[in-house]
Amino acid sequence: MTYQTILLDRPAPGVALITLNRPERGNGVVPEMAADLVHALAALEADFSVRVLVLTGAGKQFCAGADLVEFKRYLETDHARTQEPYNARVLFPVTQRLASCRLPVIAAINGGATAGGLDLALACDMRIASTAAKMGETYIKLGLNPGNGGTYFMPRLIGSGMAAELALTGDIIDADRALEIGLVNRVVAPEDLIDSAVALAARIAERPRLAIEATKNQLRQSWHMDLIGSMNMSFWGVAAMTHTADLREGVNAALEKRAPRYNQTDG
Secondary structure (H helix, E strand, C coil), rough: CCCCCEEHHHHEECCCEEEEEEEHCCEECCCCHHHCCCCCCCCHHHHCCCCCCEEEEEECCCCCCCCCHHHHHCCCCHHHHHHHHHHCCCCCHHHHHHHCCCCCCCEEEECEEHHHHHHHHHHHCCCEECCEEECCCCHHHHHCCCCCCCCHHHHHHHHHHHHHHHHCCEEEEEHHHHHHCCCEEEEEHHHHHHHHHHHHHHHHCCCHHHHHHHHHHHHHHHHHHHHHHHHHHHHHHHHHCCCCCCHHHHHHHHHCCCCCCCCCCCC
């Protein structure tokens, strides 16, 4: 399918690349882009040949969050009629879809990622940043509290104290500082960003999809559980995997000292 505000590519087997494509507006999210992203994520998730997603931005920015021109128009409407925050219509569905996607998502942060744009990167499972990337939870500079999941994801990634510092100051940090505090997994040269993200995605995509999905779900759900709850989920997950052809192939391959040949085409 062709989209108006995003680009789709298949740069490696099992890997889909989604590019936010409004560079003239810093890839700011508008309702059309939100709808494109939600549709694309659902379609890719349903395609069993896809195992890992990479999300990046066209041009010099990853994502500036909500498009401020559109946001200003919203602020000038009759609030009594609209009865909802702007981000509930635009950014919330995308963040929720990224976080709940059964497939792992890698954010390839090519440039500025601020406010809701940073939150989209935080909703992904992994983050690789270009040395040109700049990141900030900048809502407070506009007179807003963080509005797209940042206060949920950031403390879990970098701790409550550092999350509070970034959210309350609105400071923008560079890629090296983001790596130092654990906000990103690694930092690479701009020209290596997409290749590095795709290479990581391709390594994961070599694994069996059912195990990939179960592992992502377990990592996310464990955020809300104590140790016993998490281990119980692990127990029942292993019990379910025991019945899969992929597990039998994995065990046989290990015993035979060969590369496993997983079913990469269907469910």
